[in-house]
Amino acid sequence: MATGIRDKVAIIGMGCSRFGERWDCGPDDLMLEAFEEAVADAGIERDRLDAAWLGVFYDEQNVSKSALPLSMALRLPQIPVTRVENLCATGTEALRGAAYAVAAGACDFALAMGVEKLKDTGFGGLPERTKGTFEDLWQPGFTPPGAFAQLAASYAAKHGIAMPDLKRAMAHVSVKSHDNGALTPKAHLRKRITEAQVLDAPMVAWPLGVFDCCGVSDGAACAIVTTPEKARELGRRDAVMIKALQLVPSNGYELSHAGWDGAHTPTTRAAARRAYAEAGLRDPRAEVSAMEVHDCFSITELVLMEDLGFSDAGRAPFDILDGAYDRGGRNPCQTDGGLKCFGHPVGASGLRMAYEIYNQLLGRAGERQLASPTLGLTHNLGGIPNRNVASVCLFGLSQV
């Protein structure tokens, strides 16, 4: 493969709105809230931006298509703006556009913005949407929890683990994220919960109960990226650098081929392989200090620990129960509460994950700060297990 973008792009400013049910805010308000923080953090004038990428997923429901929502909301100075969408990897896709533009030398400063305004639908859960004129003719009228619940049934069958035992490990995933969310001021859900609460919660899609599902939130997050040279010119000595940024969509294998067992996500494995190669990472368990993975549902995070190489096959439930992914564990996961508690405004999520890694690497994570983290990982799984887009990014603190 080509050399990739390792160490070619520095993040010099990030911002994130408070996530939650922002009844008082539209998408323009949320974007501005994130942007003002990022631009102050970067220490540059808005007019120095050369281009911007807007990531928003549920366009029919809220923000509307094209570059206009971002350009209008921030009154951007007549620069190229591109809207991107790639399911739950949308925010990461926006970052990819901005990072690639900088790495290519086309821009000195680029903005990646992700936003979603989900709480204008009038009902709980994610909006209903078409899957395509052909897919609608045959695919089940699924919901995200129902689609991800599939992982649990097949994981339990594949590894011969009893569902109550799997449920207990899944419950720990949520309990851990609520512990972290309680320490995160901008998070949507900030109350601690107990394993018993998780296990006794009403069923949403068997075997997922309410506490196995992430929040449905409004929010925006953004990053300003530049070259290491420009970062140095701005007086930075250490900067958060992109070490790898990879993205792999399904090609139909999981949906149509008998070979997929339904208990893992091949796209995550492929994206991780590519990202680890791009960053020169050999042992993720030893080298990754913090990670934000796509915990849309507790079972997703569990399966991902194996797909990303942090747990051996069939061992994720045990590693989880042993605390390997707790804030004080071997590979702290979702230190800001994750999708589960920080919230999941779809288009913003990839950038919100990067925001937490950025803050951890810079030592700005407050009560939940990890001891001297060096390398952070973010991961998105957009779509559903048999038809998805996976992204894996690695970020590290380097001298510029």
Added chain:
Amino acid sequence: MPGIAAFGACIPRLRLARSTIGAAMGWANKALAAGRGERSICSWDEDSLTMAVEAARDALPSMETRAGVGQVTFASTTHPFADRSNAAVLATALGLADGVHAQDAAGSQRAGTSALAQSLAACGAPGARPTLVVAADRRLAKPGSDQEAAYGHGATAVLATPGDGLATLLAARHAAADFVDHYRASGEPFDYTLEERWTREAGWFELVPGTLRALFEDAGVAPADVHHAVIPAPAATARRVAGLAGLREAALADTLSERCGDTGCGHPLLMLGAVLERAAPGDYVLLVGFGQGVDALLFRVTDSVRGFRPRRGVEACLAVRREETSYTRFLSHCGLLPVEFGMRAERDNRTAMTVLWRKREGITGFTGGRCRDCGTVQFPRSRVCVNPECRRTDTQDPQRLAESTGRIKTFTEDWLAYSARPPLVYGNVAFEEGGNAFIEFADFEPGEAQVGMPVRFVFRLKDVDRVRGFRRYFWKAAPAGSA
């Protein structure tokens, strides 16, 4: 002589006990409180068309058995479409050849027997090919009406053949009479039904015996020699008709009223199927259809009857049952109770007809692809093979999957998704031949699905487009043993 070469049935699995109807509606109609037995009811995703497909598949289980079918007639008084050939959907779902003559028949409770008589007559012509007749009804009835208890939902398929078949036609007689014992105006949901005593005495007793006399004269058979008489009337009425026509009372076929109710224009054929399942070679079988006139057909059973087995048959269909204990859920399935299903039920189910046309073989005919180069079976069929080791272009032959079986690979019971019968159950299913389908399940109650469980595929309603009055159909995975 033309005859019947095959038959099959579809009785929806759900049954509503008449005592359940009585308990709910006895306050309005005291007679309902005395109801015995049970009636068959469609789930939300079954209608005349889906039952017709399943009945035809029961009669002709393999693609080989369907190969020679030249014509298919779909008789119903409750076709889902008034102007869109329901029979063409049926033919596509069955995978019949493009040159098949598909037509709908309708208009009375004789639609099924008349279609069969016509098909048998056509089979007498030189060069005639086998003709499939499918009769199905899903009649609605007002809550609290006698019809609500009397009616059932179901479908029957009969294959008419130029050869003698299992039962050879000896004679047929017909009578037309605008005897309005009931009617249903176009676009109206319910029948308007006249007094039962008048129907019996001025209808059955006056109109039927004369037609039967002429039939027996034509055939040169004495009525008393008939072994099985299909008279789709209430038992007491049928007994009196038998007496008037010279038939033995013992020859009267079971009306199945306590097991599934009167399934409409397919009901005489359903009773006929039940008869053929236990008839002996040489038996005479009388078939009567009644509805603004009379159809009367006389058959003689041949030796071939011993060799024929539908996939499942009438008796087995009747045996596979699940009691619907909720009267209000029955009403909701009939569209007679405006249940609040939440905003998710507002999802726009517009169908792109251009896409449905392009993909008709895949969707309506549930046909995937098999790669000629690597043998990989896949759904949906695509230009490029999905096997990562192959990925060749334009190497896939059509592979019909509707008759396949599979095993559940993953599933969920989704209480959040919209379903007219929550939860929505769906998952990934691995086909016996290889390949995977992400598909909705049918006929699984909560707690029944398990990873690894065998499934078969059934033709069902997938979505209803309430805005545009369209219904779209696809296949669903059902428990292998039950459907």
